[in-house]
Amino acid sequence: MEEGRTQACELENEEEGRLLEDFLLWAASIGITDSPPYSSPIGCLGDSIHLAQFPDAGGRGLAASRELKRQEIVLVVPRSALLTTENVLLRDPNLASFFQNHRRHLSPTQLLTVSLLFQVGKGKDSWWYPYLIQLPLSYDTLANFTQFEIQAFQVDYAIWIAEKAASKARVDWKQSLVLMQEIQLKPQLQTFKSWLWASSTVSSRALHVPWDPAGCLCPVGDLFNYAAPDEEDTEDTFSGRLTDGGYDEAKNSYCFYARKRYMKGEQVLLCYGTYTNLELLEHYGFLLASNPNEKSFIPLDPSMQQVSHCWPNESLYIHQDGTPSFALMASLRLLATPKSFRREIGHLVYAGVKVSSENETKVVKYLSEKCREVLDRFPTSHEDDRRILEAIGKILCNEEIEELEEIFRQSSEAQKAMVSGSLKARRRRMERWKLGVEWRANYKRDLVECVVGFCNGVVN
Ligand SMILES: C[S@@+](CC[C@H](N)C(=O)[O-])C[C@H]1O[C@@H](n2cnc3c(N)ncnc32)[C@H](O)[C@@H]1O
Numbered sequence: 001m002e003e004g005r006t007q008a009c010e011l012e013n014e015e016e017g018r019l020l021e022d023f024l025l026w027a028a029s030i031g032i033t034d035s036p037p038y039s040s041p042i043g044c045l046g047d048s049i050h051l052a053q054f055p056d057a058g059g060r061g062l063a064a065s066r067e068l069k070r071q072e073i074v075l076v077v078p079r080s081a082l083l084t085t086e087n088v089l090l091r092d093p094n095l096a097s098f099f100q101n102h103r104r105h106l107s108p109t110q111l112l113t114v115s116l117l118f119q120v121g122k123g124k125d126s127w128w129y130p131y132l133i134q135l136p137l138s139y140d141t142l143a144n145f146t147q148f149e150i151q152a153f154q155v156d157y158a159i160w161i162a163e164k165a166a167s168k169a170r171v172d173w174k175q176s177l178v179l180m181q182e183i184q185l186k187p188q189l190q191t192f193k194s195w196l197w198a199s200s201t202v203s204s205r206a207l208h209v210p211w212d213p214a215g216c217l218c219p220v221g222d223l224f225n226y227a228a229p230d231e232e233d234t235e236d237t238f239s240g241r242l243t244d245g246g247y248d249e250a251k252n253s254y255c256f257y258a259r260k261r262y263m264k265g266e267q268v269l270l271c272y273g274t275y276t277n278l279e280l281l282e283h284y285g286f287l288l289a290s291n292p293n294e295k296s297f298i299p300l301d302p303s304m305q306q307v308s309h310c311w312p313n314e315s316l317y318i319h320q321d322g323t324p325s326f327a328l329m330a331s332l333r334l335l336a337t338p339k340s341f342r343r344e345i346g347h348l349v350y351a352g353v354k355v356s357s358e359n360e361t362k363v364v365k366y367l368s369e370k371c372r373e374v375l376d377r378f379p380t381s382h383e384d385d386r387r388i389l390e391a392i393g394k395i396l397c398n399e400e401i402e403e404l405e406e407i408f409r410q411s412s413e414a415q416k417a418m419v420s421g422s423l424k425a426r427r428r429r430m431e432r433w434k435l436g437v438e439w440r441a442n443y444k445r446d447l448v449e450c451v452v453g454f455c456n457g458v459v460n
Pocket residue numbers: 056057058059060061136204205222223224225226227283284285286287
């Protein structure tokens with residue numbers, strides 16, 4: 001049985017390797033190149049970057065083939081290669097009138113999703129076939145989570161966002177059905193399952209272009225995995241200089257640059273934007289163990305509204321290291337001040353300065369009590385979640401689902417993850433469940449840090 005499984009995996013890998021080889025040859029033939037201005041004769045990569053596996057940082061990705069200098073151009077993808085609604089309609093002009101009739105009530109993203117499904121329906125006749133055939137078969141973006149997987153988040157606002165993502169996908173699909181019927185998509189491509197695949201492809205792979213808010217699917221360019229922006233990137237954004245990727249009108253191409261100096265073999269990463277972990281999960285189906293842009297929100301008392309009106313709710317959160325955001329701290333300092341003195345001490349609060357030791361003690365007490373209240377309400381503790389993650393990790397790594405199922409028999413949550421379906425289906429469910437548990441464990445870690453780290457530090 002073990003031997004059979006290994007052989008099947010090898011065959012799968014061989015097949016995948018062949019598809020990727022064909023894809024890179026096709027990419028070179030249409031002018032995609034990592035050695036501008038010349039196109040390599042044996043595939044589009046190898047001079048600056050090459051395909052590689054990064055099991056702990058995005059799986060399939062792109063590695064530096066040599067030392068790369070910061071801001072060096074590493075990949076060029078001509079506009080004609082991009083899978084955009086515009087290019088799909090250029091290649092199939094008979095679709096244009098159908099699309100035109102729906103432009104007012106379908107979003108650009110819905111139109112791009114239908115364009116992608118249309119190309120899939122063409123099979124080998126699609127100009128983008130070598131690109132389409134190597135796309136992932138399934139995704140872990142929030143819209144793909146089942147009710148069971150959504151419950152793994154435990155935190156109300158995360159559950160709400162995940163449920164909203166799932167229901168939005170369904171609404172988008174229903175709205176697009178008429179267009180899909182009009183262009184005579186094959187029935188299996190009109191299903192919600194196909195829609196989820198196509199809309200997840202667009203959500204997790206589309207890159208920004210100036211002429212279409214839906215963006216573009218960029219062959220080869222969408223193989224870059226993600227790194228969060230750092231401070232240097234912010235400086236560059238202000239100066240208006242390209243940092244690691246963007247559409248270049250002058251070159252009529254999507255261009256990618258090394259955002260920093262890379263050593264040979266290192267993974268070359270792209271910043272898709274500034275995202276919290278929940279946003280990364282929603283749009284891309286992964287999260288970062290250490291995310292400098294993470295925000296943990298806790299339910300605050302209605303009385304906070306009297307003082308927090310200067311700051312939007314999204315600015316009242318706890319950072320990954322347990323420190324409250326500037327706005328949360330300022331609101332709490334105001335709240336801890338008697339109403340009649342609030343105007344008088346306003347200048348201190350807005351400057352981010354302590355009002356008094358007594359005020360600071362009240363703030364810390366309030367915050368640590370709130371965090372404890374939230375933590376106490378969860379059915380599992382941060383330590384429980386760590387243990388669950390360790391066990392899920394073992395299962396996914398060792399491919400020993402059957403043997404390790406026993407570990408979970410006592411937990412009703414875990415039992416549901418294992419109940420039915422093929423090994424592959426259970427594995428996917430496990431992977432999504434793991435993402436939910438990982439997210440909630442990080443959330444609890446931030447609140448625990450706030451209680452033990454920030455709060456103790458301020459009081460002492
Ligand atoms: C634009 S694609 C990047 C290429 C992708 N790895 C592939 O094999 O096609 C974006 C997807 O890659 C994965 N990914 C990207 N960056 C990641 C990271 N830092 N950690 C984990 N997964 C990542 C996620 O599945 C995401 O939806």
